[in-house]
Amino acid sequence: xxxxxxxxxxxxxxxxxxxxxxxxxxxxxxxxxxxxxxxxxxxxxxxxxxxxxxxxxxxxxxxxxxxxxxxxxxxxxxxxxxxxxxxxxxxxxxxxxxxxxxxxxxxxxxxxxxxxxxxxxxxxxxxxxxxxxxxxxxxxxxxxxxxx
Amino acid sequence: xxxxxxxxxxxxxxxxxxxxxxxxxxxxxxxxxxxxxxxxxxxxxxxxxxxxxxxxxxxxxxxxxxxxxxxxxxxxxxxxxxxxxxxxxxxxxxxxxxxxxxxxxxxxxxxx
Numbered sequence: 509x510x511x512x513x514x515x516x517x518x519x520x521x522x523x524x525x526x527x528x529x530x531x532x533x534x535x536x537x538x539x540x541x542x543x544x545x546x547x548x549x550x551x552x553x554x555x556x557x558x559x560x561x562x563x564x565x566x567x568x569x570x571x572x573x574x575x576x577x578x579x580x581x582x583x584x585x586x587x588x589x590x591x592x593x594x595x596x597x598x599x600x601x602x603x604x605x606x607x608x609x610x611x612x613x614x615x616x617x618x619x620x621x622x623x624x625x626x627x628x629x630x631x632x633x634x635x636x637x638x639x640x641x642x643x644x645x646x647x648x649x650x651x652x653x654x655x656x
Numbered sequence: 657x658x659x660x661x662x663x664x665x666x667x668x669x670x671x672x673x674x675x676x677x678x679x680x681x682x683x684x685x686x687x688x689x690x691x692x693x694x695x696x697x698x699x700x701x702x703x704x705x706x707x708x709x710x711x712x713x714x715x716x717x718x719x720x721x722x723x724x725x726x727x728x729x730x731x732x733x734x735x736x737x738x739x740x741x742x743x744x745x746x747x748x749x750x751x752x753x754x755x756x757x758x759x760x761x762x763x764x765x766x767x768x
Contacts, residue, residue: 523679530709548709548740555711559678614719616712616748623747 513539513580521562521572521591530554533578537585540646549624550585550644556617556624557589557640565593565638584626584646592637599630657684658706661691664764667733668697673706676714685717692721698730699767703760705736715748722753731755733763 515536519525530551537550558574566572575590596602603622608615621628627643657674668691676684692700700721704710722732732754737745745751757763 523677526677526679527675545739545743548743551709552711552740552744555677555709559711559713562678614712614716614748616715620712620744620747 510582511579512582515578516576518573518575520570521566521574522570523559523562525574526555526558526562529558529574529576533576533585533587536578537580537644540580540585542585542644542646546644546648550587553621553624553628553642553644554587554589556620557587557642560617560640561589561591561593561638565591565595567594582646585644587642587644588639589642590637590639595634595636595638596630596632597634599632602632603630659684659687661687663695663697664701664760665768666697667699667701667764667767668692668695669701669703669760669764671703671705675709676707676717677709677711678713681713681717684714685720688717688721689724692724698725698728699733700725700730701733701735701757701760701763701767703735704738704741707741708738710741710744712748715744715750719748719750722750726753731767733757733767735760735763 517532533554534547534551537547561574572593577588579586601607603618605619606615621642625642626645629641630638632638657672657676657680660671662669670688725732734754734756737756
């Protein structure tokens, strides 16, 4: 696996930046030969990861920083979404579909990320922050119907 | 995100446009609640024809309103789902508790 290109971005932890993040990473990922539906998947995964950082990591406080490192490789896109917020006590529990620490939220964020991407890893330490590492393989060429 | 609300027979028809994420979730929740309060409509028809993106924050708003409508014996219906939106609704299981129609007219004639 060879690195072709890399994008690093940092922004304030405000909801306005969720759209900015997913569109920027999607535009960057378009340098590889992804299908339209694969680019949609990438947008969805970034949206969930960045929303989690803002809502859970920083508990809605805007004066914090979300950091993204996106790398294009010969095998596909790797994205790291990172916050230095409150972290997750129990990553396994948090990644279960339907689990949410915040009432009124669905707890679908991680399960969406896992559906949209080929690999998702979550590293977290309470009071230190959370790092989500995701990988979207190139050349799967599956459309929505055949993936289901 | 833009929205347009209309009461047709016994349903609240809401036409949304743009991207539905955390940025617009609170405003959309408030708008739908107000419209449901005012209209006293039984069913909720969401026309997502011009919605290009939705994530779990947007879905949370829709599911919350589904709960409200279903408590009153109403139904949730969708019109005009683009592939990306349809996929997210499918993954979340929302399509198992709602119906999808090709047009608003068809939705309204079937939701009586």
